[in-house]
Amino acid sequence: MFLPAGSQDETGTQIANRLKAYEIFRKVTEERNYQLISTPVVEYAHTFTNKIAGMDLHSMLKWFNGEGEIEVLRPDWTAAVARAIAKQHISCQKWSYQGSVFRMDKDGTESRQAGIEIVHAEPFLGESECLLTAIHFLDKIETTNYIIELGHTNIFEYVIHPLSLTVEIEEELRNAMHNKNRDLVQQLMAPFDNSVKETLIQLIDAYGGNEIIKKFKDIWVNDVELSKLLNHMDKLIQLLESVGVAEVIVDLGRVKNLPYYDGIMFRGFLTSDGSTCFSGGRYDKLYKQFEMDTSAVGLAFDVDILSQHMKASKTKSIACIIATPETHLFAEKQRKELEEDIIDIQYDSTNVSKYDVVYQVIEENKQLKVVRK
Numbered sequence: 606m607f608l609p610a611g612s613q614d615e616t617g618t619q620i621a622n623r624l625k626a627y628e629i630f631r632k633v634t635e636e637r638n639y640q641l642i643s644t645p646v647v648e649y650a651h652t653f654t655n656k657i658a659g660m661d662l663h664s665m666l667k668w669f670n671g672e673g674e675i676e677v678l679r680p681d682w683t684a685a686v687a688r689a690i691a692k693q694h695i696s697c698q699k700w701s702y703q704g705s706v707f708r709m710d711k712d713g714t715e716s717r718q719a720g721i722e723i724v725h726a727e728p729f730l731g732e733s734e735c736l737l738t739a740i741h742f743l744d745k746i747e748t749t750n751y752i753i754e755l756g757h758t759n760i761f762e763y764v765i766h767p768l769s770l771t772v773e774i775e776e777e778l779r780n781a782m783h784n785k786n787r788d789l790v791q792q793l794m795a796p797f798d799n800s801v802k803e804t805l806i807q808l809i810d811a812y813g814g815n816e817i818i819k820k821f822k823d824i825w826v827n828d829v830e831l832s833k834l835l836n837h838m839d840k841l842i843q844l845l846e847s848v849g850v851a852e853v854i855v856d857l858g859r860v861k862n863l864p865y866y867d868g869i870m871f872r873g874f875l876t877s878d879g880s881t882c883f884s885g886g887r888y889d890k891l892y893k894q895f896e897m898d899t900s901a902v903g904l905a906f907d908v909d910i911l912s913q914h915m916k917a918s919k920t921k922s923i924a925c926i927i928a929t930p931e932t933h934l935f936a937e938k939q940r941k942e943l944e945e946d947i948i949d950i951q952y953d954s955t956n957v958s959k960y961d962v963v964y965q966v967i968e969e970n971k972q973l974k975v976v977r978k
């Protein structure tokens with residue numbers, strides 16, 4: 606009631622957890638030498654919908670400005686950060702940000718993200734640093750039950766390349782693969798080469814642990830491109846396993862969920878309910894719009910999901926000091942003595958059963974002091 610669909614008020618723990626997540630994220634990224642960046646909430650639609658960024662205008666919150674240009678509420682940090690840092694010196698490589706994105710194709714219109722983008726870095730270094738930062742952060746917010754999934758855009762793209770599909774069919778096929786809809790993949794592939802169809806159907810089920818990589822290394826042993834790609838994923842899995850990530854899986858049939866991805870993709874799932882807590886990947890091609898041929902990779906945490914799952918912080922004890930208008934200032938000064946506690950000052954002592962401790966300001970020998978009730 607009184608709020609548009611997709612908008613929401615929040616109170617209490619959800620906000621406290623979100624602020625804590627933001628604070629810890631800032632600390633972790635600062636310790637790892639990331640620079641903070643913030644971009645405006647209002648941008649030109651073109652930053653996100655241009656041919657290379659390729660995002661869909663339909664799902665954006667948009668309007669015309671006085672000059673007839675379409676403006677939007679930031680639907681994505683990655684494209685906005687790319688616009689902002691394209692002119693920076695290439696020695697600036699690691700960027701971190703926190704704030705909302707607005708999209709109508711998600712449950713809530715506004716979702717809060719905390720993310721990193723690494724540009725101009727050696728590709729494996731960038732990818733490793735992204736994943737290690739994610740693990741570092743999850744550890745600091747005491748989120749331990751998660752799975753990291755790796756995918757690669759170029760498996761699907763490489764397999765369908767010989768078919769020269771129309772953009773529309775390609776997109777339909779990509780969606781069918783995304784939804785693991787075997788029937789639709791079969792139907793769309795009916796007019797085409799049987800071996801491509803078989804590979805795609807095989808890829809629908811190609812998710813799981815290390816054994817999937819092994820299996821497909823055998824299947825693709827004679828294909829230089831796909832073998833190279835599997836070795837690359839294998840190297841990242843080894844890195845993740847050696848830093849102690851409990852579960853790493855691959856999904857070789859995964860297709861890009863954002864049009865600008867072109868390489869490795871990663872996702873983090875919380876084991877408690879399977880929700881996605883972070884998502885990211887390589888997107889070198891986004892920099893082509895600025896005539897730059899460089900390496901770019903990043904990921905963003907869904908801070909709303911994290912805050913829903915974070916353990917509540919250790920609660921401090923809540924004390925109340927009963928004062929009067931005359932003794933209010935004296936009570937206020939007691940905060941220094943009771944630094945460990947949360948302090949509320951009240952004039953009325955009828956409703957104090959909710960506090961852990963109750964103090965009262967009294968006057969003794971013309972001196973004010975607080976005593977425990």
Ligand SMILES: N[C@@H](Cc1c[nH]c[nH+]1)C(=O)O
Pocket residue numbers: 681682683684720721722863884885886887888902903904905
């Ligand atoms: N912008 C992506 C996450 C990402 C950051 N960097 C690369 N990918 C998203 O909103 O899902």
